[in-house]
């Protein structure tokens with residue numbers, strides 16, 4: 001039986017569509033290194049735009065089926081790889097940080113909605129999926145990242161730049177490493193601006209796919225500084241479902257829009273309580289407010305995360321839930337939200353990078 005050509009394999013793969021990018025994987029230039037063996041074995045790689053791709057398994061399965069159906073094919077070997085694209089540096093705009101492909105702000109309109117919890121767990125979820133991730137604690141007045149990561153160490157320099165502290169596979173800097181746990185931070189706007197600039201430009205950040213920035217709650221100075229210092233890929237807004245929180249989140253989204261920071265989407269934290277014994281779900285704060293806000297403002301809804309005691313206790317002892325209980329319903333909800341964030345970043349990267357034509 002005759003063997004298919006590389007062109008025929010590629011043609012067959014054109015039926016496989018990336019649902020987020022709305023194009024087929026061949027014209028997206030995802031298919032690499034097609035090798036057709038004399039025995040009819042076809043091997044190739046599919047290079048996705050993030051290791052956290054939510055539809056990775058689906059794309060692999062569809063690609064397998066499409067190629068296996070060709071005459072002469074006896075086996076199909078697919079290697080799934082990824083290369084995160086940068087959507088930070090748009091021509092004519094500010095530069096992203098050197099070596100940092102994407103900067104993602106995690107913000108909230110209100111304090112106490114779980115913004116830091118989401119920032120830490122989203123960062124870890126992306127890292128656990130194979131990305132290189134940094135976490136910048138820009139919540140200068142209430143720096144809780146060190147507590148939630150369970151790390152307390154003085155920041156040091158390599159002679160020129162601040163060396164970020166590595167914990168659980170993340171690289172991080174925080175005011176909490178400078179001030180003591182209970183020292184108040186009393187600074188004026190220009191000083192905040194200076195600290196943020198230092199944390200961005202005077203830190204020896206390693207090469208990163210994603211730098212997650214834990215923003216202070218509310219609308220204000222730090223978001224403005226961030227947008228002035230660097231090209232921000234986008235912002236994730238964390239809300240709880242009740243009306244007062246949603247109203248503040250609406251203001252936060254509008255602020256990011258005013259600053260030309262794209263809104264990647266809304267996460268509804270503390271969406272409901274899932275009883276660990278009987279599994280009954282109670283809508284403590286009126287589930288759905290975050291989703292309705294996303295629909296109203298025409299931004300993606302990235303997921304609903306329930307309330308659960310292990311989230312709080314894990315945060316208190318520096319062992320975030322995606323690490324301590326990866327099968328917990330909350331960890332799964334956060335993992336799914338992290339995949340949606342990565343997908344939104346990829347979508348933005350494709351809006352700013354011209355596609356390579358495929359011959």
Ligand SMILES: Nc1ncnc2c1ncn2[C@@H]1O[C@H](COP(=O)(O)OP(=O)(O)OP(=O)(O)O)[C@@H](O)[C@H]1O
Pocket residue numbers: 108110111112113114115116117118139142144216217269270305306307308309311312313315316330
């Ligand atoms: N889904 C959840 N289930 C249970 N507890 C949660 C959940 N999300 C957050 N928490 C807890 O709520 C408290 C506040 O969370 P966190 O510090 O992340 O909020 P925040 O919005 O960053 O607050 P702020 O910026 O005002 O300091 C923490 O004790 C945290 O462990």
